[in-house]
Amino acid sequence: MAFYGIFFFYIIFWTAVVSPTPILNRGYIPKTNNIDFTIEKVTLAPDGFTRQLSTVNGQFPGPTIEVNKGDRILMKIRNKLGESTAMHAHGMLQRGTPWFDGVPWMAQCVIPDDYEFTYNFTVADQVGTHWYHAHETMQYVDGVFGALIIHDPDDPFKSEYDEEIIVMLNDYHHTNAQILLKQFLTPESHGEEVRKIDISTKAPPGSKCVDNAGLAKFEFVKDKKYRLRIINTSAFSAFFFSIDKHDMEVIEADGLYTKRNKIHRLPINVAQRYSVIVTANQPVDNYIMRSEFQKTINLPNIKAIVHYEGAPDDPEPKDNPWSDSLTEYVDLDHKTLQPLEEEKIPESTKKFEFKIDFHKNSTGVVKAFLNNSSYIPDINFPTLDKIFKKKSFNETSANAYIFDKDGEVVDMYFINSDDGEHPFHIHGYQFWVLGTGNGDKVDENELNTHNPIKRDTATIPASG
Ligand SMILES: [Cu+2]
Numbered sequence: 001m002a003f004y005g006i007f008f009f010y011i012i013f014w015t016a017v018v019s020p021t022p023i024l025n026r027g028y029i030p031k032t033n034n035i036d037f038t039i040e041k042v043t044l045a046p047d048g049f050t051r052q053l054s055t056v057n058g059q060f061p062g063p064t065i066e067v068n069k070g071d072r073i074l075m076k077i078r079n080k081l082g083e084s085t086a087m088h089a090h091g092m093l094q095r096g097t098p099w100f101d102g103v104p105w106m107a108q109c110v111i112p113d114d115y116e117f118t119y120n121f122t123v124a125d126q127v128g129t130h131w132y133h134a135h136e137t138m139q140y141v142d143g144v145f146g147a148l149i150i151h152d153p154d155d156p157f158k159s160e161y162d163e164e165i166i167v168m169l170n171d172y173h174h175t176n177a178q179i180l181l182k183q184f185l186t187p188e189s190h191g192e193e194v195r196k197i198d199i200s201t202k203a204p205p206g207s208k209c210v211d212n213a214g215l216a217k218f219e220f221v222k223d224k225k226y227r228l229r230i231i232n233t234s235a236f237s238a239f240f241f242s243i244d245k246h247d248m249e250v251i252e253a254d255g256l257y258t259k260r261n262k263i264h265r266l267p268i269n270v271a272q273r274y275s276v277i278v279t280a281n282q283p284v285d286n287y288i289m290r291s292e293f294q295k296t297i298n299l300p301n302i303k304a305i306v307h308y309e310g311a312p313d314d315p316e317p318k319d320n321p322w323s324d325s326l327t328e329y330v331d332l333d334h335k336t337l338q339p340l341e342e343e344k345i346p347e348s349t350k351k352f353e354f355k356i357d358f359h360k361n362s363t364g365v366v367k368a369f370l371n372n373s374s375y376i377p378d379i380n381f382p383t384l385d386k387i388f389k390k391k392s393f394n395e396t397s398a399n400a401y402i403f404d405k406d407g408e409v410v411d412m413y414f415i416n417s418d419d420g421e422h423p424f425h426i427h428g429y430q431f432w433v434l435g436t437g438n439g440d441k442v443d444e445n446e447l448n449t450h451n452p453i454k455r456d457t458a459t460i461p462a463s464g
Pocket of ligand 1: 091426
């Protein structure tokens with residue numbers, strides 16, 4: 001019976017890695033980090049329900065990569081998955097090494113089963129909270145992902161926190177993601193219902209369960225200050241993250257420092273990252289850490305426990321959520337989220353407009369479209385290879401744009417006619433978010449060109 005309680009909370013698996021930051025000098029000499037990853041299928045029960053996962057080194061989530069600014073990463077992938085794979089390091093600019101970006105049929109061919117491949121890139125001027133994940137089919141949803149942290153010898157907030165904790169949020173499913181995707185991509189599919197059913201129903205009779213999984217626990221020491229590095233590694237879900245009775249101050253978004261700003265609830269979409277400073281300033285006790293879905297998604301809260309040193313163990317601390325009302329999902333706006341250092345925004349030299357919509361294709365399956373095309377990879381000839389070999393490429397589905405000269409600045413407008421929000425990400429770049437809003441007209445006078453946040457993943461609002 002014990003497992004019924006667990007099922008209620010099984011949607012998200014939380015993991016904490018407490019990693020004291022190494023003390024660094026400004027005169028840090030960069031080094032090469034050799035990372036050895038075996039990608040393999042393993043049977044695990046991270047939330048008490050036994051299933052087969054695709055893993056990095058047999059762990060869920062995969063091991064954390066921790067390097068320093070300026071370091072080289074040599075990431076060896078041994079593929080023992082029984083299918084092809086490729087690994088993307090999300091947030092890495094890959095300046096000079098776009099072929100190590102890890103996107104199959106864009107940047108590289110796949111790594112076949114039983115082959116090895118080594119990614120070799122330098123994190124020249126980058127710092128902050130990132131993650132790596134398989135970029136082939138749905139493998140990351142089945143477990144092939146982990147945190148990638150770049151420590152900064154010159155961290156301006158260094159003296160503002162005592163310890164770091166990594167918090168990975170994930171809409172953990174019980175059914176293999178390939179099976180879910182197949183159900184999703186059928187003419188009879190009711191879209192999101194597929195995954196909602198998977199994450200909100202109890203395990204079928206006969207499932208193998210272990211009953212000691214419990215909620216994830218994060219240890220606090222009274223009066224200490226923590227830098228929480230929060231990463232949303234979900235397949236699908238945007239969350240509102242909070243800790244009961246504790247406010248938090250955002251200091252980083254997607255690897256770039258921000259001005260300190262106090263908030264109660266942090267909206268975080270798929271693939272976004274934030275660092276927040278939380279002070280253990282409440283009475284010694286147990287508190288709930290929670291991830292909430294936006295109001296239109298009718299799924300239960302996801303909980304973990306913040307346990308203060310010296311407090312008795314309590315597997316079910318009482319609910320004390322912040323009273324701010326939950327809304328539709330939108331990113332923190334420019335009043336709350338500002339870059340630590342303002343930059344002068346260059347004039348644009350090009351303007352691109354993208355219409356986003358979802359509709360049935362010729363086979364009756366609902367797909368996503370950008371300017372009326374749905375991407376189809378050329379599984380014989382990667383796009384980047386074509387460009388370097390100066391082959392013309394005419395896959396209209398790729399919506400490709402080629403820049404002939406350095407230093408071009410592009411204004412990108414996205415017009416979303418879907419009634420759901422969608423996170424957007426550009427590989428190899430960080431962009432300034434000049435504005436978001438409802439409707440399909442952009443008023444250029446309302447764009448924020450004074451102190452916009454720069455990041456690599458942003459939310460395009462529903463019908464916005
Ligand atoms: Cu990425």
